[in-house]
Amino acid sequence: MDFRTQTLAAGGLPAVAADALLVVMVGDGIPASLDAPLAAAAKEAVAQGDLVLKAGRSLYLHRVAGLKAARTVLAVAGDGSAKAFKAAVAAGVTAVKGLGVRHLAVACAGSEALGEAHAEALVAAVSDAVYVYRATKPSASEAPKLERVSLLCAKPEATVLQRGLARGEAIANGVTLARECANRPGNVCTPTYLAEQAKALGKEFGFKIEVLERKDVEKLGMGSFVAVAKGSEEPLKFIVLRYNGGAKTQAPVVLVGKGITFDTGGISIKPSPEMDEMKYDMGGAASVLGTFRAVGELKPKLNLVGLIPACENMPSGTATKPGDVVKSMSGQTIEILNTDAEGRLVLCDALTYAERFKPAAVVDIATLTGACVIALGHHHSGLFTADDELAGELQAAGRQALDTCWRMPLDEEYDEALKTHYADIANVGPRAGGSITAAMFLKRFTAKYRWAHLDVAGTAWKSGAAKGSTGRPVPLLTHFVLSQA
Incomplete structure (x- = not known):
């Protein structure tokens, strides 16, 4: 699987071209920094009881108005730790596993800059979620394979995060x-x-x-x-x-x-x-x-x-x-x-x-x-x-x-x-x-x-x-x- 960073300017999430967009929300509310279409979708989901703002909860949304990505997952992380980020990513990947997702873009809202530990945690969560044993069960059903995961970030973070992704990928292997x-x-x-x-x-x-x-x-x-x-x-x-x-x-x-x-x-x-x-x-x-x-x-x-x-x-x-x-x-x-x-x-x-x-x-x-x-x-x-x-x-x-x-x-x-x-x-x-x-x-x-x-x-x-x-x-x-x- 190809793990890489993708730099993104503020307000750029609606234009992200990926099969699915996973947004990890940090904090006990809807992050103020969340882009308008996502913020509106999150507020409506909370108001209707579809999404509870507690760590570990997630919600799958299909074709959100204003977003280029056809599939969107909102996942709640609670605090900004690598452990909480990993759990949120795992919940998000589980929500789209089995769908036709080959390219997943992951963003974090409501947190300070991500670090190497977060990038490594992302790889661990994704690798664990998509692992399927087939060695002695070749008849196991196989959904389209996730081929690429992009960690969306600001340009100054990219080098550090790519280092974390590389370490995470080696450990995951x-x-x-x-x-x-x-x-x-x-x-x-x-x-x-x-x-x-x-x-x-x-x-x-x-x-x-x-x-x-x-x-x-x-x-x-x-x-x-x-x-x-x-x-x-x-x-x-x-x-x-x-x-x-x-x-x-x-x-x-x-x-x-x-x-x-x-x-x-x-x-x-x-x-x-x-x-x-x-x-x-x-x-x-x-x-x-x-x-x-x-x-x-x-x-x-x-x-x-x-x-x-x-x-x-x-x-x-x-x-x-x-x-x-x-x-x-x-x-x-x-x-x-x-x-x-x-x-x-x-x-x-x-x-x-x-x-x-x-x-x-x-x-x-x-x-x-x-x-x-x-x-x-x-x-x-x-x-x-x-x-x-x-x-x-x-x-x-x-x-x-x-x-x-x-x-x-x-x-x-x-x-x-x-x-x-x-x-x-x-x-x-x-x-x-x-x-x-x-x-x-x-x-x-x-x-x-x-x-x-x-x-x-x-x-x-x-x-x-x-x-x-x-x-x-x-x-x-x-x-x-x-x-x-």
């Missing part, structure tokens, strides 16, 4: 890649498929890609990772992506994504209802691929490493059993009390592998615990780190990206729950504080660098009528990476 990977069923999106996606990114953007096979990870001593993969006939893959945009001496940022392409729970098998959604258990891996896609377009001056331990978690005669003890790459032994707590078992070996890069910081991303969903719902990703500075950087990135995280405790007292008589550590504790004890497990493998953990079990996908991957936290991760450049 990364989000789309993450969604496409996660939405594919488990018989399509296998560990091998993820490796193929990484190789395709490497070819397109010049990343260095390495894919380790089972014999390679066994040689490295990744007994914990191998234990999870033992029950499946799908071969495991340990995927390493490297972007070298900084000096050779610069320590890289490392992103580690959980890549369980399907999680039955193993021998500790999950209940059948909604088990199909366990194809999303590679959401962390998808977010790493999506972030690399965005970085490949934006080319920041830093070094970035992506690590994806990918496998299935299946029950079989060769699967790991509850009570088995395995040895991790770090040398620590682990008693596997629950084979459905497998994400931490693949991540811990990847976190040990990350040491070889002497990283500036390591962030792991995982759909790790249902407990995090209970704690935070579906709005914030869970953030766990003992590093206050790193926590602040990730939280700031989330706010800028409109992809937020919430910091959770990581006190040493929680570590008591992971003690066992039979190994250095158990892979689960009691139900209480489950997302925290999971993070405490991972923390044991991160002593040699700055580390943070993002639990995205509540944000990486949606259930119900809107079932599907969200592509989160690609926006957060991309902003974090850019902030480190």
Whole structure:
């Protein structure tokens, strides 16, 4: 899709030539700056009760007298924040989706000058609204595609806004890649498929890609990772992506994504209802691929490493059993009390592998615990780190990206729950504080660098009528990476 700015003189909205005109109204009333035909239409709509001036409300109008655009949408933003602007744009695009709109023009009335964040938010809203999954459903109905979006602005704003549009488009492309990977069923999106996606990114953007096979990870001593993969006939893959945009001496940022392409729970098998959604258990891996896609377009001056331990978690005669003890790459032994707590078992070996890069910081991303969903719902990703500075950087990135995280405790007292008589550590504790004890497990493998953990079990996908991957936290991760450049 083509996102670009279009300069416009004051009073020029009636002459805008586009298939549809979306006007975002900021404030608690009809903006005084609104052009006469639009102001008249808005006043009449409010008077007749067709439009309520509350944030999130919108109204579609056809062939408004005095406007060149055949279709008009009025959307109410409330305040002038990027978040409110994004919500208004999303409502407006939804109103014209499915119509014959190929060129959409977007204007903002009643606000001071728009900024980069607003432009980026516009791209995110449009891309999300028009996304349709078709990979395994070619019969899906297809409306005319939106091809061009113009952000109307005054000439002094154009350069800044175009920069925001470019960043937003790169992030949106990364989000789309993450969604496409996660939405594919488990018989399509296998560990091998993820490796193929990484190789395709490497070819397109010049990343260095390495894919380790089972014999390679066994040689490295990744007994914990191998234990999870033992029950499946799908071969495991340990995927390493490297972007070298900084000096050779610069320590890289490392992103580690959980890549369980399907999680039955193993021998500790999950209940059948909604088990199909366990194809999303590679959401962390998808977010790493999506972030690399965005970085490949934006080319920041830093070094970035992506690590994806990918496998299935299946029950079989060769699967790991509850009570088995395995040895991790770090040398620590682990008693596997629950084979459905497998994400931490693949991540811990990847976190040990990350040491070889002497990283500036390591962030792991995982759909790790249902407990995090209970704690935070579906709005914030869970953030766990003992590093206050790193926590602040990730939280700031989330706010800028409109992809937020919430910091959770990581006190040493929680570590008591992971003690066992039979190994250095158990892979689960009691139900209480489950997302925290999971993070405490991972923390044991991160002593040699700055580390943070993002639990995205509540944000990486949606259930119900809107079932599907969200592509989160690609926006957060991309902003974090850019902030480190």
